[in-house]
Amino acid sequence: MFTYIIYGLAGGVLLISFLKDRNKTKMALKKAWKSFENILPQFLSILIIIGLALAILSPETITALLGKDSGLFGLFVSAIIGSITLIPGFVAFPLAAALLKNGAGYMQVAAFISTLMMVGIVTLPLEIKTFGKRATIIRNISAFFFSLIAAVLIGVVMK
Secondary structure, eight states, X not given: OHXXXXXXXXXXXXXXXHHHOHHHHHHHHHHHHXXXXXXXXXXXXXXXXXXXXXXXXXXXXXXHHHSGGGHHHHHHHHHHHHHHOOOOHHHHHHHHHHHHHTTOOXXXXXXXXXXXXXXXXXTHHHHHHHHOXXXXXXXXXXXXXXHHHHHHHHHHHTO
16 A cells, blocks of 8 residues: 555656656656666666575575574675675665575574675775775775674574
8 A cells, every 4th residue: 555655656746747847857757767777687687696596595495504593604604695795785675585584594684684785895806996905805804793793783682
C-alpha cells in the first residue's frame, strides 16, 4: 500500500512539474533516463551474480559458512568477502536481507556490509594514486578493524 502511495505522489508531482514547465520536465526525464541507462548494466550484472550465488549456495551452506554458529570463522569470511567485493549500497542491503533470510548470522552480515562500505581492496590503486600509499593502507586497515568491532557489537546486541 505504501508503495502505491509513493508512486502516486511521484506521478502527481511529475504532472505538476509538466504542467508548470514542459521543457524543463522533459529535460529532467531525459537526464533521469540517461542515468538509468548508465546504472543498468552494473545493476543487472550484480543481480545476476547475486542470483547465481544464492542459487548455487543452499541455505544450509550459507548457514554453515555465515550462520550465527560459524563464529569467528564466519566473521572473517564475511569481512574478507565484503572487503574484496565492490557492490553499491542499494544492492548490498537487499543482499544482506537475503543472506539473513537464508540463515546467515547478524554479526557476519554486519561484517560483510560494514567492510563492503568501508574497505576498498578493488579501489586500492585509485585511492593510492589520490591519497598516497601510507594514508590508503592506514585507512583500509583501520576500516577493517572498526568493521569487525561494529560486527561484534551487532552480534552481541542482536542475540
